Amino acid sequence: MSENNYDAFAAAYQADNENNAWNAYYERPAILSLAGDVAGRRVLDAGCGGGAHAAALIDRGAILTGIDASASLLEIAQRRLEGRARLLLADLNKPLPFEDGAFDLIIASLVMHYLPDWSPALSEFNRVLPAGGRLIFSTHHPFMDHQLAGSDNYFETYSFSETWQRGGKAVTMRFWHRPLHAMFDALKSAGFQIDVVSEPQPDPQISTLFPAAHQSLTTKPRFLFFSAAKA
Structure with missing residues (x-):
């Protein structure tokens, strides 16, 4: 199967993402905690996938727009959100279809490691804030x-691949590793000032629901979280 083709396994991916240890009990709570009060805020969910983050943000009062490069994941999000968000097909490697200053907050959950160069996306994020x-x-x-x-x-900064098993299929995913200083440099160059860098602990429920994941997530680095403001 071709690399990073979420359309080919969208339903299986979303079913796993909804309740697994890494997303439901670690990444999603951490992102939502950083987002804080979003009531009345214009939020762009960049890489919205099947809409799990979007649903939580909308429930908290956000005025939400979601974009993703996968039409199949957007269809899942559309069914889930039932018209409560504007959803568009978009590629973070290209200019975004929004006016300057269109959003108050951008959420980008686990998408930056798919980008060979952060500069185009960060430049556009800066522009629409x-x-x-x-x-x-x-x-x-x-x-x-x-x-x-x-x-x-x-x-x-280099690419590498990993094989996932989803819905009985082997799926090859390609990611880009970049050292920590390159992340900071890219944000600064794009006009952002970092206010939080977080290496959070998972939701405590994980210790009984997923003991092996709990052991891993509480002792080894997994994801890195940033909050940055447009300077």
Whole structure:
């Protein structure tokens, strides 16, 4: 199966994402905690997938727009959100179809590690935010990536692949590792000021629901979370 083709396994991916340890009890709670009070805020969910984050944000009063590169995942989100959000097909490697300052907050959940270059996306995120607008995102922790990839040089930006099993299919996913300093440099160059860098602990419920995942998530780096403001 071709790399990063979410359309080919969208339903199986979303079913897993909905309730697994990594997304439901670790990544999603951490992102929503960083987002804080979103009532009345214009929020862009960049890489919205099947709409799990979007649903939670809408329930908290956000005026939500979601974008994703997968038409099949957007269809799942459309059914789930029942018209409560504007959903569009868009590629984060290209200019976004929004006016300057269109959003107060951007959420980008586990999408940045698919991008070979952060500059185009971060530049567009900056453009569609007003001064003081916030960007919150999660990405693969570079220490986790480097260990998985088995590369010789942590300080390089390089791609590597991993095979997932979803819905009885083997799916090849390609990611981009970048060292920590490169993440900070990219944000600064795009006009963002970082206010939070987080390596959170999972939801305590995970200890009984997923003991093995609890052991891993409480002792090893997994994802890295940023909150940054447009300078």
